[in-house]
Amino acid sequence: MVTPPAGPPDPAGGPSTSRSAKLLRRTRLALAGVVRRGAGSRRKRLTRGPAVRDLLDEALAGVAARPTRLILTTLGTVLGIAALVGTVGLGQTAAGQITQRFDLAAATRVVVQPDDKGGQEGEAATQLPWDAPERIARLNGVDAAGTVSQLEVGDDLVRSVAGLDGQKEGHALQVMAGSPGLFDAVRGGLTTGRFFDAGHDKRGDRVVVLGKNAAERLGINRVDSQPAIFVGDQAYTVIGILDSVSGRAELLDAVIMPNGAAKLAYDLESPDAVEIRTAVGAAQLIAGQAPVAIDPNNPSALKVDAPPKQGGVRKGVESDLNALFLLLGAVALLVGGLGIANVTLLSVLERVSEIGLRRALGAARRHVAAQFLVESVIVGFLGGLLGTAVGVLLTVGVSWFRDWTPILDSRLSLGAPLLGAVIGLIAGTYPAWKASAIQPITALRGT
Amino acid sequence: MSATAVALPAPVVEMIGVRRFFPGPPEVQAIREVDLTIGQGEYLSIVGPSGSGKSTLLHLLGLLDNPTGGVYRLDGVDTLSLRERRRAVLRGERIGFVFQSFHLLDHRTVLENVALSMVYVGVPRRERIARARVALERVGLAHRMDFAPTTLSGGERQRVAIARALVAEPSLLLADEPTGNLDSANAEAILEVFDELHHEGMTLAVITHDDNVSRRAQRQVRIVDGTLQW
Ligand SMILES: Nc1ncnc2c1ncn2[C@@H]1O[C@H](COP(=O)(O)OP(=O)(O)OP(=O)(O)O)[C@@H](O)[C@H]1O
Ligand SMILES: [Mg+2]
Numbered sequence: 001m002v003t004p005p006a007g008p009p010d011p012a013g014g015p016s017t018s019r020s021a022k023l024l025r026r027t028r029l030a031l032a033g034v035v036r037r038g039a040g041s042r043r044k045r046l047t048r049g050p051a052v053r054d055l056l057d058e059a060l061a062g063v064a065a066r067p068t069r070l071i072l073t074t075l076g077t078v079l080g081i082a083a084l085v086g087t088v089g090l091g092q093t094a095a096g097q098i099t100q101r102f103d104l105a106a107a108t109r110v111v112v113q114p115d116d117k118g119g120q121e122g123e124a125a126t127q128l129p130w131d132a133p134e135r136i137a138r139l140n141g142v143d144a145a146g147t148v149s150q151l152e153v154g155d156d157l158v159r160s161v162a163g164l165d166g167q168k169e170g171h172a173l174q175v176m177a178g179s180p181g182l183f184d185a186v187r188g189g190l191t192t193g194r195f196f197d198a199g200h201d202k203r204g205d206r207v208v209v210l211g212k213n214a215a216e217r218l219g220i221n222r223v224d225s226q227p228a229i230f231v232g233d234q235a236y237t238v239i240g241i242l243d244s245v246s247g248r249a250e251l252l253d254a255v256i257m258p259n260g261a262a263k264l265a266y267d268l269e270s271p272d273a274v275e276i277r278t279a280v281g282a283a284q285l286i287a288g289q290a291p292v293a294i295d296p297n298n299p300s301a302l303k304v305d306a307p308p309k310q311g312g313v314r315k316g317v318e319s320d321l322n323a324l325f326l327l328l329g330a331v332a333l334l335v336g337g338l339g340i341a342n343v344t345l346l347s348v349l350e351r352v353s354e355i356g357l358r359r360a361l362g363a364a365r366r367h368v369a370a371q372f373l374v375e376s377v378i379v380g381f382l383g384g385l386l387g388t389a390v391g392v393l394l395t396v397g398v399s400w401f402r403d404w405t406p407i408l409d410s411r412l413s414l415g416a417p418l419l420g421a422v423i424g425l426i427a428g429t430y431p432a433w434k435a436s437a438i439q440p441i442t443a444l445r446g447t
Numbered sequence: 448m449s450a451t452a453v454a455l456p457a458p459v460v461e462m463i464g465v466r467r468f469f470p471g472p473p474e475v476q477a478i479r480e481v482d483l484t485i486g487q488g489e490y491l492s493i494v495g496p497s498g499s500g501k502s503t504l505l506h507l508l509g510l511l512d513n514p515t516g517g518v519y520r521l522d523g524v525d526t527l528s529l530r531e532r533r534r535a536v537l538r539g540e541r542i543g544f545v546f547q548s549f550h551l552l553d554h555r556t557v558l559e560n561v562a563l564s565m566v567y568v569g570v571p572r573r574e575r576i577a578r579a580r581v582a583l584e585r586v587g588l589a590h591r592m593d594f595a596p597t598t599l600s601g602g603e604r605q606r607v608a609i610a611r612a613l614v615a616e617p618s619l620l621l622a623d624e625p626t627g628n629l630d631s632a633n634a635e636a637i638l639e640v641f642d643e644l645h646h647e648g649m650t651l652a653v654i655t656h657d658d659n660v661s662r663r664a665q666r667q668v669r670i671v672d673g674t675l676q677w
Binding site: 049050051053054055058061064065066353354356357358359360361362363364365366367439440441444445 | 503512536546564566571
């Protein structure tokens with residue numbers, strides 16, 4: 001049953017067989033050498049110990065030996081890392097979208113109005129002058145400015161002269177007044193017609209622009225026939241329909257007349273507020289200068305609404321979202337890490353006889369520890385890798401679905417698998433120590 | 448060439464007054480006052496009834512366990528003064544183990560199992576594979592190299608284990624009931640391998656309670672209640 005040590009070469013054998021035969025002879029010589037060695041002669045020691053590469057191979061083989069278990073073990077880390085990458089990625093993406101929306105409209109809008117809190121001395125502390133828009137317009141960085149006011153119309157209802165809405169009594173609509181620059185300042189867009197101009201204002205012409213919602217209720221959708229409406233018992237000509245604004249959405253529900261007409265009909269004493277549209281990046285500067293420009297004697301009586309400092313919106317939103325998302329991811333990772341620790345510990349108990357064998361083959365305690373530690377790191381790393389892929393897919397998928405531009409920090413997608421490895425390292429520490437503490441005689445006893 | 452042909456070979460094993468007590472309670476004196484010398488190239492069998500301390504003695508011989516007291520020199524090296532790392536190195540280089548239950552890794556091929564015994568002594572990978580092939584050919588398993596151990600018969604598995612024990616060229620081959628799980632035909636095959644190894648100069652210590660196995664050895668030692676008798 002045993003092959004004769006120096007048997008004839010295998011007839012089917014190629015070069016590999018002859019090489020084996022040579023090695024075989026060498027082994028026999030080496031074995032014989034054990035005998036010949038004289039007293040006191042020590043044989044050359046191989047103190048090199050195992051190569052790092054070999055320990056890695058052993059750990060890899062250990063992981064690969066149980067594929068089903070590998071999948072189950074990584075599951076927790078995959079979920080944790082996916083949650084982390086996905087939530088941070090989506091958080092950044094979402095914050096990016098919010099910021100983009102804020103950017104154009106909000107970041108260039110400044111509103112000045114009398115400070116209500118300044119009214120301790122009875123009346124409103126101060127009144128905005130009619131020429132506030134002109135004063136503001138002189139400032140460098142202002143693109144447009146206009147006043148806006150809410151009119152006290154009492155019981156005056158608004159109705160269409162042509163009766164197109166089929167309602168006799170009329171509608172309780174908001175009536176507002178503005179300077180000609182208002183529409184430019186709030187980025188107004190028209191469905192049809194035109195805005196009123198300085199001439200209308202100066203002459204006190206009874207013209208109005210309708211917000212699109214107001215126009216709809218009045219049944220007016222064209223202005224080329226110069227439709228008329230009544231506000232109370234006064235008739236006004238509709239010259240335009242406002243389609244869109246930014247910042248002051250109530251204009252869309254209102255009937256808007258020039259200040260000139262408002263003064264005549266409703267004794268408007270002063271504007272409620274000044275809407276200012278600044279150049280990009282100038283909002284902070286204008287916010288500081290506007291009160292002085294409007295009321296040099298008492299600038300502090302004016303309240304200024306301006307967008308937060310550059311980048312403030314983005315940072316604020318992002319850090320809020322990220323804190324929450326990171327917390328979620330961290331919890332998931334903790335669970336994932338505990339999962340790895342648990343399964344690795346189980347694996348140690350199951351592989352006691354393997355541990356004993358390795359010790360018998362010359363593995364020191366630290367080699368056994370390294371074996372399980374590296375296995376655990378591999379599991380963590382694989383989990384991290386898979387989790388990152390899932391997280392990135394999640395971010396891209398949701399972004400695609402919601403028409404967002406996915407924003408992915410490359411540090412995140414590179415660092416996340418490493419984070420998985422670190423979790424594996426931490427999770428594997430205790431099981432590895434446990435494995436290395438197993439006595440070889442205990443491990444080799446029994447079956 | 449046999450061991451006797453060499454002038455005064457240094458003994459591979461030198462045990463003087465070795466004890467191994469397992470602290471209780473109750474304390475078990477598994478090995479008490481053992482003096483044992485195994486010369487180079489010697490084929491020794493250790494026989495004794497169950498519980499007499501055979502496995503304990505083998506663990507001590509194989510540096511898997513520390514004696515409670517006494518002196519143990521392996522290849523002239525005083526093993527008791529060694530630290531754990533040095534003991535592991537010495538164990539990996541000088542001792543080959545063959546166990547009753549084979550202790551093969553089920554998830555690795557036969558070849559990998561044999562090559563594994565050279566990993567911890569730092570033999571480069573290519574050399575490991577080459578030497579593992581030779582060792583497997585040596586025990587007549589050239590045709591089973593890429594098989595999983597689970598597909599082999601008991602006798603074949605034990606021959607893989609022997610190949611694994613040989614391949615690192617140990618000074619001492621230790622076998623604990625190597626034929627305990629085998630039928631007589633397979634057992635005979637294993638004993639033939641041992642005979643051959645003995646003729647090639649390998650030092651062997653085989654533990655058994657089977658007289659047929661014990662008789663094959665050059666020298667027999669009895670162990671009863673943790674003490675040697677001959
Ligand atoms: N770790 C231990 N702790 C306590 N007692 C032990 C331990 N290991 C062995 N013993 C005891 O030491 C004695 C010798 O055990 P050992 O395993 O060496 O016997 P053996 O001769 O190999 O028996 P068998 O032929 O059944 O394998 C037994 O009484 C056993 O119970
Ligand atoms: Mg035993």
